[in-house]
Amino acid sequence: MNADGNLLSDEEYSRQKSQLIKEKVKLEALLDDASKRVERWLDIAEKTFDFACNARYWFKTGDPETKSQILQALGSNLILMDKKLILDLKKPFSMIERISISIPEIRPMFEPEKNVVNTGNFRDLIQTNPILRCVFEKIRTDFINGLGGRKSPRTSLPPASPKSGSGKDDFKFF
Numbered sequence: 001m002n003a004d005g006n007l008l009s010d011e012e013y014s015r016q017k018s019q020l021i022k023e024k025v026k027l028e029a030l031l032d033d034a035s036k037r038v039e040r041w042l043d044i045a046e047k048t049f050d051f052a053c054n055a056r057y058w059f060k061t062g063d064p065e066t067k068s069q070i071l072q073a074l075g076s077n078l079i080l081m082d083k084k085l086i087l088d089l090k091k092p093f094s095m096i097e098r099i100s101i102s103i104p105e106i107r108p109m110f111e112p113e114k115n116v117v118n119t120g121n122f123r124d125l126i127q128t129n130p131i132l133r134c135v136f137e138k139i140r141t142d143f144i145n146g147l148g149g150r151k152s153p154r155t156s157l158p159p160a161s162p163k164s165g166s167g168k169d170d171f172k173f174f
Helices: 008-063 064-074 091-102 104-110 122-128 130-144
Strands: 075-079 084-090 151-157
Touching: 008 064, 008 091, 008 130, 064 075, 064 084, 084 091, 091 130, 122 130
Parallel strands: none
Antiparallel strands: 075 084, 084 151
């Protein structure tokens, strides 16, 4: 179509083609990076929610070292007051706590003594519940931006009873 060079000269064509190829490579790199970040936040979010759903069971059946690791994963500034443990929860856990209180449908997912394996439909629930999707997105954003260690106001945890344990690095996912 441009055999006679009326639309673009060969030099102009080569320059524009080179610019477009560079832009294409740049956009492909951005897409690849975004894809990796999505995979990373999904992995972190799944581990966080798995921990939130199972921590009570692990704490109840774990040895003292397991219990210590669980508490370290949950937060800091542990205080024992009136036979209740009070601590500063890490941000994702305080958000999960608020979600579980405000959205009754997911409450059973955080009650492992009733049913430990009940988190399978969580992704479907996120897709159908705009409030939960919004909070989940906030948790994801905080992890991507490196804010996973921020703490929220103090929160009480009910006392639990000891039993037997698990591996040393079971609760390292942040």
